[in-house]
Amino acid sequence: MSDNFLDVKNLKVHFPTDDGLVKSVDGLSFALDRGKTLGIVGESGSGKSVTSLSVLGLHKGGRAKISGEIWLDGEELVSATPEHVRRLRGKKMAMIFQDPLSAMHPYFTVGAQIIEAYRIHNKVTKKVARKHAADLLGRVGIPQPDRRVDSYPHEFSGGMRQRAMIAMALSCDPELLIADEPTTALDVTVQAQILDLMRDLQRDFNAALIIITHDLGVVAELSDDILVMYGGKAIEYGSAEDIFERPEHPYTWGLLGSMPRLDREPTERLLPIKGSPPSLINVPAGCAFHPRCAFEGRTGGKAGTEVPELAETEGGHLVRCHLPREERRAIWANEIKPNLESA
Amino acid sequence: MTAEPLLSVQGLEKHFPVTKGLLQRQVGAVKAVDGVSFDVFKGETLGLVGESGCGKTTTGRLITRLIEPTGGKVVFDGHDITHMSQGRIRPLRREMQMIFQDPYSSLNPRHTVGAIVGAPFKIQGVQTEHGIKKAVQDILALVGLNPEHYNRYPHEFSGGQRQRIGIARTLALKPKLIIADEPVSALDVSIQAQVVNLLEDLQSELDLTYVVIAHDLSVVRHISDRVAVMYLGKLVELADRKALYETPMHPYTNALLSAVPIPDPKRRQGRERIRLQGDVPSPLNPPPACRFHTRCWKAQEICKVEEPPLLQLAPGHQVACHFPENAPAAGGTAEGTTEAAAPAQT
Structure with a gap:
């Protein structure tokens, strides 16, 4: 049992392949309460999407080897039967996918797809379900919902499709909502609308929301807590x-330094991270980030041999780094922060 | 900037015909680019921003003559290349190159890096002092790739490295102008910064002129000297970077800027936002007159009947709007009135 609404403990998702074992998620723990938002940030191949699919039980029965614990509202999901997880999916937890065009069935109307999910979990007539679907479409801001219920996905614009996806996810009042790159495929003005919508809906439904993205801007807009992933592991976890x-982690510094930002003077140069993200088949020994880390030399050679522990630095802020805490803080204050703010 | 522009685009148009039925009768046209004019000066970077479907990519392809314009003029380095024959334009292509968005589909998977980067020399019949291989290896080193990787294939490289290969290919013939279409949007954040820095370094080293097409306003602000904003095939605002980002005049520019998420949780509250309603209308059937009036909160009757011309309201700052914001109080032109003073002309 667990006190939190969602509690993930030491989750591991490994995929055996011909080239070797892919450790997509390797010992991940996090917790989330109702009404709160967790942002999971990482680059491609960091394991962020695999994490969300595992929570939903969508890797069950496949080739994935899953271990660890996922507690949702007092129920453990890793050891639960696929049939049991299937009954929770949609009702208790739901997902908003990145690309609404490929996540919706092109042969069925938007309404039919919402009605199907709703009637699986609720014993209602088609008429009631249809009314419910129209209400939801109206709730997410689709004009003339009574008519648009009968539209096909291709008749919607990108922004409207994403709204319809959200309506679909909300159809059974889920208590856990996972959004995987919900705005990446959208234009910036539409992205702003969708982010506003998600914020409002979360307040109204009091759901727990996990938002997965590579965009630190989107995360900052919505999240209470943030988990930064690298090479299948959490490397920093704390409040926004x-x-x-x-x-306190050099990778987080690197992400912040890589982004051109509108709220600051354009600096002469961006401060990128050298190299590129590791392949998950061949994760570097020791700290997975050490080949790209600018401060690797200050760890006394430990970086390449020992995997650092995810340790608390202060008040629930966890960091996975070999550098001593005082040194990390000094580097951030003296070497990193001034560069990010210089005019 | 009174010098002769390196690239001058005047009233550029591209209408794609829409056909129907067995006889392929033309029933309409998608006005992807509809009368766009701007100059690009030597050594500067012009950013071209807008949402999907605004015509920014088509503009880039028209400039490089990858597609034929239906109207207007493109003058490059003193030559009118709008309708130049393939034979005559080929020597000019050396001077004008393009970087593509997707580093996966823009490189031939069956060619080695050496063949890809060396192709421009062969096509153009350029003689190199120590052979093509040496020249290619020099360029690979220039863009931060290992020259030893000459014989490798694209799949052996990561996304960021592939984009470097694409950049190496464009640099092979020492062009003057580079059109970069979303050069970093397919890359991871940490890699984006590497490529942006590389583009900046190359510009100062090789004296390049860039037209950077992108949808990411933060990247464009970082890299550009001047920025042009497009909406549904039209240029709505063109200004130098500082003016555009600090005192945007067109409501659309303002809305775009306020929609960009700021990576700072403290700013979440209290930030004034402009939220546009709806999506960009279809370019097949764009709204009449000012194309932005359907989503604009300042729109009045005149916006629905009269198209606002692109006017210079401040030095180097052009806007196409009947009711511009941040305009100097004593506007130079009739339309250059401030918001408060603007009467509803019906």
Whole structure:
């Protein structure tokens, strides 16, 4: 049992392949309460999407080897039967996918797809379900919902499709909502609309929301807590304020330095991270980030041999780094932060 | 900037015909680019931003003559290349190159890096002092790739490295102008920064002129000297970077800027936002007159009947709007009135 609404403990998702074992998620733990938002940030191949699919039980029965614990509202999901997880999916937890065009069936109307999910979990007539679907479409801001219920996905614009996806996910009042790159395929003005919508809906439905993205801007807009992933592991985990105000991991510094930002003077140069993200078949030994880390030399050679522990630095702010805490803080205050703010 | 522009685009148009039925009768046209004019000066970077479907990519392809314009003029380095024959334009292509968005589909998977980067020399029949291989290896080193990887295939490289290969290919013949269409949008954040820095370094080293087409306003702000904003095939605002981002005049520019998420949780509250309603209308059937009036919160009757011309309201700052914001109080033109003073002309 667990006190939190969602509690993931030491989750591992490994895929055996011909080339070797892919450790997509390797010992991940996090917790989330109702009404709160967790942002999971990482680059391609960091394991962020695999994490969300595992929570939903969508890797069950496949080739994936899953271990660890996922507690949702007092129920353990890793050891549960696929049939049991299937009954929770849609009702208790739901997902908003990145690309609404490929996540919806092109042969069925938007309404039919919402009605199908709703009637599986609720014993209602088609008429009631249809009314419910129209209400939801109206709720997510689709004009003339009574008519648009009968539209096909291709008749919707990108923004409207994403709204319809959200309506579909909300159809059974899920308590856990996972959004995987919900705005990446959208234009910036539409992205702003969708982010506003998700914020409003979360307040109204009091759901727990996990938002998965590579965009630190989107995360900052919505999240209470942030989990930064690299090479299948959490490397920093804390409140949004911890991550943006006093980040302690060199990778988080690198992400912040890589982004051109509108709220600051354009600096002469961006401060990128050298190299590229590792292949998950061949994760570097020791700290997975050490080949790209600018401060690797200050760890006394430990970086390449020992995997650092995810340790608390202060008040629930966890960091996985060999550098001593005082040194990390000094580097951030003296070497990183001034560069990010210079005019 | 009074010098002769390196690239001058005047009233550029591209209408794609829409056909129907067995006889392929033309029933309409998608006005992807509809009368766009701007100059690009030597050594500068012009950013071209807008949402999907605004015509920014088509503009880039028209400039490089990858597609034929239906109207207007493109003057490059003193030559009118709008309708130049393939034979005559070929020597000019050396001077004008393109970087594509997708580093996966823009490189031939069956060619080695050496063949890809060396192709421009062969096509153009350029003689190199120590052979093509040496020249290619020099360029690979220039863009931060290992020259030893000459014989490798694209699949052996990561996304960021492939984009470097694409950049190496464009640099092979030492062009003057590079059109970069979304050069970093397919890359991871940490890799984006590497490529942006590389583009900046190359510009100062090789004296390049860039037209950077992108949808990411933060990237464009970082890399550009001047920025042009497009909406549904039209240029709505063109200004130098500082003016555009600090005192945008067109409501659309303002809305775009306020929609960009700011990576700072403290700013979440209290930030004034402009939220546009709906999506960009279809370019097949764009709204009449000012194309933005259907989503604009300042729109009045005049916006629905009269198209606002692109006017210079401040030095180097052009806007196409009947009711511009941040305009100097004593506007130079009739339309250059401030918001408060603007009467509803019906």
